[in-house]
Amino acid sequence: MRDGILRCALTGRPVGRSADRLRVPAGSRVVSVPDAMIGGMPDAAALAALLRAHPGTLVLTGAGISTDSGIPDYRGPDGTRRVTPMQHGDFVGSSQARQRYWARSFIGWQRFSHAEPNAAHHAVAVLQRRGVLGPVITQNVDGLHQAAGSREVTELHGSLAEVVCLTCDTRSDRDLLQARMAEANPGFEALASGEAPDGSRVSSQIRPDGDIVLDDDLVAGFHLPRCTVCGAHTLKPDVVFFGGSVPRERVDACYALTDAAPALLVLGSSLAVMSGLRFVRHAAKRGIPVMAVTRGPTRGDDLMTLRVDGPLAPTLAAVVSAGLAA
Ligand SMILES: [Zn+2]
Numbered sequence: 001m002r003d004g005i006l007r008c009a010l011t012g013r014p015v016g017r018s019a020d021r022l023r024v025p026a027g028s029r030v031v032s033v034p035d036a037m038i039g040g041m042p043d044a045a046a047l048a049a050l051l052r053a054h055p056g057t058l059v060l061t062g063a064g065i066s067t068d069s070g071i072p073d074y075r076g077p078d079g080t081r082r083v084t085p086m087q088h089g090d091f092v093g094s095s096q097a098r099q100r101y102w103a104r105s106f107i108g109w110q111r112f113s114h115a116e117p118n119a120a121h122h123a124v125a126v127l128q129r130r131g132v133l134g135p136v137i138t139q140n141v142d143g144l145h146q147a148a149g150s151r152e153v154t155e156l157h158g159s160l161a162e163v164v165c166l167t168c169d170t171r172s173d174r175d176l177l178q179a180r181m182a183e184a185n186p187g188f189e190a191l192a193s194g195e196a197p198d199g200s201r202v203s204s205q206i207r208p209d210g211d212i213v214l215d216d217d218l219v220a221g222f223h224l225p226r227c228t229v230c231g232a233h234t235l236k237p238d239v240v241f242f243g244g245s246v247p248r249e250r251v252d253a254c255y256a257l258t259d260a261a262p263a264l265l266v267l268g269s270s271l272a273v274m275s276g277l278r279f280v281r282h283a284a285k286r287g288i289p290v291m292a293v294t295r296g297p298t299r300g301d302d303l304m305t306l307r308v309d310g311p312l313a314p315t316l317a318a319v320v321s322a323g324l325a326a
Contacts, residue, residue, distance in 0.1 A: 044318035047308055050263065050291055051127075051319065056134035057291075058261035058283075059124060060276055062269025064294060065312055066140050068118035070111070088244030092166065095224065095233055103222035104214050105237070106181045107192045109174070112160065117148035120267065123316035125149040132319075134261060137254050139269060139276050141239045154254060156246055156275060158239035167232040177225060177235065184223040192218060246275055258282045263305075266292035268312050271299040 051057055063073040090097040125148045127133040135152035136145050141160045145153045163172045182189070192214060224233050240246050258264065264283040269292075271277040277299055283290050284303035292298055293308040293315050301307060308315055 043308060043310075044315045045322070046306055047291060047293065047315065048319045048322040050289055050306055051132050051265070054263035054289060055131050056261070057132065057263040057265050058134050058257055059136040059265050059267060060269065060279060061124075061136060061138045061140060061145070061267045062271075062276060062294075063140060064268025064270075065120050065124075065138075066115070066118075066142055066144055066268070068120065068313060069115045069142070069144055071115055071140075071142055085242045088241040091236060091241055098233065098236075099222055099224045100214075100216075100219050102181065102224055102235070103188075103192075103219040106178065106185065106222070107189065107214065109160075109178055110189075112142070113175070113178075115142060115144065117144040119313040120316050121145055121148035121150070123313070123320050124267070126320055127316075128152075133265065135257050137257060137276075137279065139273075141237075154250065154257070156240075156250065156254060158237070160237050160239055162238040163235050164238045165227040165230060165232065166234040166236050168227060168230040170227060170229045171238065172228070174237065180228075181223075181225050184225065188222060191221075240275070242273075251278075254279055255282060259286070261288060263289040263291065266290070266294065266298065266300070267316075268294060269298065270294060270296065 063071070067073050086097075086101055091101060121144050124133060124136065124145065128136070128150055135154065136150050137154045137156055138145055139156050141155065141157055143155075143159055143161055161174045163174050163177050164170070165172075225235055226233055227235055258279050259282075261283065264280065266276075266280060269276055271280060280290055280300040280303055284300075289305040290300065290303055291306045291308075292300070292304055293310065293312055295309065295311070297309075298304075298307070
């Protein structure tokens, strides 16, 4: 307060408004977060204080936590869609759609499978080991939480590392399929890596579901892989596409995690789809604190105890350096 401005003890950022901006649900154990830690601009220090009061906080993550690993979000900070994702109905109903998906995914997988966890994934794993954070529910299909060493990770939308046959339900490994697709499509990778005279043949844009943009004429020459058990052309990555539904038992397991949680922390999700938002609503209904670190607004803002509108990795790094331990 040397310059007359109240500053956050941890980040040094000015804090202007009073603590009553922080809405604490009835029955919450959060009652004594110091004013200087809260301010009107919720920040890492306020987040740290809330987490300290709720060891074992359940984590819900979205695409925003993986963007620093080179996997872009479907939505920008304003919440609008930047690319059109694969739709479940299209994939299931059309062999052309599946051919398009697998041709693109064949190329995209090289990069997707080499993505590495970033500082935010590592911070979550560290805070888990300290007991500050509990289980993780992720809407991502990239496996990066596990790669960072997180445990008790529920992949709400499945994993790109696995493949399921829609006809006979056989599950298999994505890497094995990659090898089979390479065998069935010799030269395709080199073709797809080449550029048309106008430089437009292959886009460098990878998508959150491992898809990548390829020209239609290139896609048409791609041999769609068959199931090794039943022979059908109905292999699907074991992920929930837009318009598909999360298996009931997985949803129930996530509700159970929410029921057992002392608080919920949302990281890098705008909660644009109901599959994640429902757990935020459930947590709020239970009266436990709901926190979020995201860029831009979320659909659950009215249910939040605290929302930090800022970059994930630095915010979580500040929480880690606050030395929290359960
Ligand atoms: Zn099959």
